[in-house]
Amino acid sequence: MNAGRTHEISAPGYNLDVTLASGQAFRWFRCGRDWLGVAGNRLIRLRQVQDHITAELIPATHDIGWLRRYLQIDQPVHDMIESLPADDLIARAVTHCAGLHILKQEPWECLASFLLTSARQIPQIQKTISELCRELGPPIKDERGDTVGHGFPPPTAVADAPVRVLRRCGLGFRAVFLKQVAALVDSGKLDLAKLERLDTEAARQKLLELPGVGPKIADCVLLFAYNRYEAFPVDTWILKAMRIYYFGSKPVSAAQVREFAQARFGRFAGVAQQYIYHYTRTALRPQLDLAMPRRRRVRT
């Protein structure tokens, strides 16, 4: 083993699989028992065995404090969950996703990534982001100088890229939004570090001013980059599940569901959201298709 290349992290109560598979971050891929991904401009291989996570990093480093922080190893999710109402949906989700943690991602990457999520499926999002990084991201080199991956492109790189290049990565209509937001960050008109100091509602308003960012994406950034655990993103899956479990399948709006969740789940609503989201997508999906079948075209 090269010095600084592999590390052992004690992580009792942590479930790496559900955490990385739950659609918070889009640069992780399961590789047998391992997870392979890029974070902090390093290629990282992670494997959990019982209460320990092994991390292999390229380039090597002795400082894994930032990785602990990214994974939120010390996050007291158990205590947060205890504070949630123990109703049927929460109980099922918490059991199904035991050990799921909320990551703490770099704000620019998180914002840019979720800008690309609208009206797309997760595998497609992953593919697009991979393309974007390969096209515009800084190369990651191993000790022999070979390129083994790419970091996430900084705002400057995206702001300077022609829309045509972004489109080539598969961004579609989101290309213009991403370029505009990148320019705002690059110029300093949007200071993502400063959002950390604002209260959640003020930060949310700032995010909502951005082109292509609405309530759902803003809440994702608040939750996954700034760890504002009260933020409750309402996507199509959350909407379906919440309608069924709390509204008797009535077609309530996303805004109504969000208001309801804020009141019911309180300061850890976002944690509840991620558990419900992953549970719904993995365990509940077939039942949902049954409960709300796709509309068939009516023949005339």
Added chain:
DNA sequence: ATCCAGGCCTGCA
């Protein structure tokens, strides 16, 4: 072929 995807923006009532 048609619908939908971790939505958002615009235009119209």
Added chain:
DNA sequence: TGCAGGCATGGA
């Protein structure tokens, strides 16, 4: 304020 249609692109 609320809602339908449009937006690029690809998978089911």
